[in-house]
Amino acid sequence: MTRAFALGMLLNLAFVVIGVIAGFSAHSTALLADAAHNMGDVVGLGMAWGAMVLARRARTARRTYGLRRTTILAALANGGLVLFAIGGVVWAAIQRLTHTPAVDGGIVAIVAAIGVVLNVLAAMLFAKGRKGDMNIRAAFLHLVADAAVSAGVVVAGVVVWKTGWSWIDPATSLVVSAVILVGTWKLVREAMNLLLDAVPDHIDATDVEAFLGATQGVTGVHDLHIWSMSTTEIALTAHLIVPWDTCSPTLVADLCSRIEQRFKIGHVTLQLEPAEHAEHCEQGIRGAV
Secondary structure, three states, X not given: OHHHHHHHHHHHHHHHHHHHHHHHHHOOHHHHHHHHHHHHHHHHHHHHHHHHHHHOOOXXXXXXXXXXXXXXXXXXXXXXXXXXXXXXXXXXXXXXXXXXXXOOHHHHHHHHHHHHHXXXXXXXXXXXXXXXXXXXXXXXXXXXXXXXXXXXXXXXXXXXXXXXXXXXXXXXXXXXXXXXXXXXXXXXXXXHHHHOOXXXXXXXXXXXXXXXXXXXXXXXXXXXXXXXXXXXXXXXEEEEEEOHHHXXXXXXXXXXXXXXXXXXXXXXXXXXXXXXXXXXXXXXXXXXX
């Protein structure tokens, strides 16, 4: 992944430079919007790369989980930067809708086509690792979205070139910004949920609870918690009520292994409670009432 991050950043940075120069030369806010998004990807890839390195550091007595959550912070910061950049582009596009300078559609189309190629090449670098890591998935989706957006700018450039309708350019930049906004907002929302210890989107807590409750020897489940330790690691804790006299000594180890295989949850902590103790507690509560 180190090589993928480095090459991805270089490819995106190359397009940022080309896009900014061409955007100002051709008076194209569409190109500037595309370049702004790619600049966000350059910074985002750098933060994701750094977070991935930090997440591999060994835990300490103070930080017993290590620095795994820096990957979540990187994803959140990446989304925030993209939103900030798009805000500036939208403002410029709105102003140009009423006072649109002549736009060189040919330059817009050619440069945007270069962006399609570079983003597709960069996205291919992250295609294999996107399923197991939100950071990698975010990078892959951003690059694919960039390629699609650049393709739209190509079309806009051709239209401006053939018709001379310069207003198409700022209008396209607004559409581009809207597409980017939707995708980025989803990433920001997911990162916020992870920071707030919400259950990851791909895991159904009800299914996990049903799975634990259906395990032979388990008569009850409570205090079930599932959260993300990083963009790749998920933790689970739960209290299981079991008949103490018939409890298997390998119950916890077997369950941990099965949970990891079925739900891809690698950090599992299960606390066993004697069924007899739970019954006594329940009777005591009823008696007090």
